[in-house]
Amino acid sequence: MNERNMLLSRIKKYDFTLKELNLYLDTHPNCRRALAMFRKYKELRSDAVEEFTKRFGPITPEQVSDTQRWTWVEDPWPWERR
Template sequence: MNEKNMLLSKIKKYDFTLKEMNLYLDTHPECRRALAMFRKYSELRKNAVDEFVRRFGPLTPDRSTDAERWTWIDDPWPWERR
């Protein structure tokens, strides 16, 4: 697996963890440990997405940063294997 796919896989794992933590916190809103874990994984995901964008381009359209043109369509889609 190349570095791009490894980083994308890491982001997907963080997404899954955050969704599960979200569901847990919906039923246990006072759980400080779960809230701390949610915040930790939110930060890890943010850092992984920032690294992905910096190295491979935007992961989502809102991360396209070029002010001159719409660059979202320039590279293969993040989920394409190339």
């Protein structure tokens, strides 16, 4: 697996973890341990997304930073990537 796919896989794992913690916190809102874990994984995901964006470009259209031109459509679509 190349570096791009490894980093994207890590982001997906963080997304899954955050979703599960979100569901748990919905029913256990006073659990400090779960809340601390949520904050930790939120930060890890944010750092991983920032690294991915710097190295490989945006993951979502909201991350496009070019103010002169809409560059989102210039990258290959997910099904065009190898």
